[in-house]
Every structure is written in structure tokens, then in C-alpha cells.
Amino acid sequence: MSPITEFLLSLCFCASCASRYDALNGDSDALKSKVKQALEVFMADSDPWMGVKLSKESLAEILGREILTYLLMRENSLTALYREIHSIAQEFLVKVKFFDSSALLDEASLTPLDVSWIAGHDNEEMNKAVDIFQPALYRDSPEEIAKLAAHYRKELTAPLGASLSPMYPYNKSRDDLVAKVKSLRESGFVDLDFYLLDTMRPRDLTWIDAALR
Ligand SMILES: [Zn+2]
Numbered sequence: 001m002s003p004i005t006e007f008l009l010s011l012c013f014c015a016s017c018a019s020r021y022d023a024l025n026g027d028s029d030a031l032k033s034k035v036k037q038a039l040e041v042f043m044a045d046s047d048p049w050m051g052v053k054l055s056k057e058s059l060a061e062i063l064g065r066e067i068l069t070y071l072l073m074r075e076n077s078l079t080a081l082y083r084e085i086h087s088i089a090q091e092f093l094v095k096v097k098f099f100d101s102s103a104l105l106d107e108a109s110l111t112p113l114d115v116s117w118i119a120g121h122d123n124e125e126m127n128k129a130v131d132i133f134q135p136a137l138y139r140d141s142p143e144e145i146a147k148l149a150a151h152y153r154k155e156l157t158a159p160l161g162a163s164l165s166p167m168y169p170y171n172k173s174r175d176d177l178v179a180k181v182k183s184l185r186e187s188g189f190v191d192l193d194f195y196l197l198d199t200m201r202p203r204d205l206t207w208i209d210a211a212l213r
Helices: 003-010 015-022 028-044 056-063 066-091 112-119 123-129 142-155 174-186 202-212
Strands: 097-100 132-135 160-164 189-194
Touching: 003 028, 003 056, 015 028, 015 066, 028 056, 028 066, 056 066, 066 123, 097 123, 112 142, 123 132, 132 142, 132 189, 142 160, 142 174, 160 174, 174 189, 174 202
Parallel strands: 097 132, 132 160, 160 189
Antiparallel strands: none
16 A cells, blocks of 8 residues: 555544644544545545545645644654653653664665654654664665764754664674674664574674674
């Protein structure tokens, strides 16, 4: 399916989302009907948005400007939840990380924060609401990782972490992993995690070990 169809199918109209949207003078029933109607062609016949870029403008054209209020509601809800979680965690001296999936949305992009609205968070606010902002940087080359690191460093002020993968197709050699960790540390990334332990080979663990040393 097209990115627009995928996005429309991901929108949530549960009682909680609906009431938060209605509180901003939205009409959740009307918007839900519009989304449903817009998806009928895809369900019945074919995807009308193949090759069309997913953007706030294209969504506003399809659904009306009210979708932008709905998107704002999603972002504000998430920030408010993280602020609440953060204040509780602080009482217990626990740090809160935000796992940012923006870089997974378009694996060719070197400026992933530009599209994080698709995942539903406001970077600037989230950046202030948590202790560590941690993107998943699953990219093949150390050069891409260095460019992404610079992008995150430029856009955000929170301490940064990164989630990396030692595995194919996101990483192809021990030397690459070593270079990625080195460049992230040099860019001031304070917290590095390696994801998907359950699917790693024992060899991958030796690569992580080498990278951390
Ligand atoms: Zn919901």
C-alpha cells in the first residue's frame, strides 16, 4: 500500500484519542467518517495514492485542515504522557529515555527528524520532556551514522543515545560497527544500546565487545 494509505490505517479513534481531539474543538466522529470514506477506494478497488508523497499538505487535501489539529493532538498527548512519566521517574532517581523511530521511517533519509510527525511526536517538546533522546540508527555505513549523528546533535539539546544493530542488513562488518560506535561517541552520544539480542549470533556479541572497547 502507499505511505498515505498506511498512515490513514494507523490513525487511532479510540475513546481516549477521540475525547482529546474533541477537547480541541474537533469533531472526532466526523473525522473518523472522512478517514473511513477515504479508505473505501483502497479497500474496494485500488490504492489511489501510489506514488503520492505522504505530507501534512497531502493529508489536508484528502481530509481537510482538521487533520492537522488531530496530528497536533497526538503529539501533545505523547509529550504530556512523557512529562508525567518523567516526573514520576525522577522521584525514584530513574532516567527516562525516549525511543525515537523516525530514522526507521525512511531508510534513505539523513534528516529523519523532519518526518517524526508521522510517528506522532514533537521532537522539540519531547527533547525537553525526557532525560535521553534515543533514536534507532539502523544504517549500513559508518558515514551514514556520522551524518545522522550530526543531524540529531544539531536539532536537539537533550543528551543523546542511539540504538544500533550489529546485524545484516544494518551492519556488515566488525570494523563498521567499531567505526559507528567511535563516531557516535565523538558526537557526544552518551548512551548506546544494541538491539535484538534474541536474533544475534555469538559472533555479533564479539563485534559489540570490540566496538565498546
Ligand atoms: Zn487512541
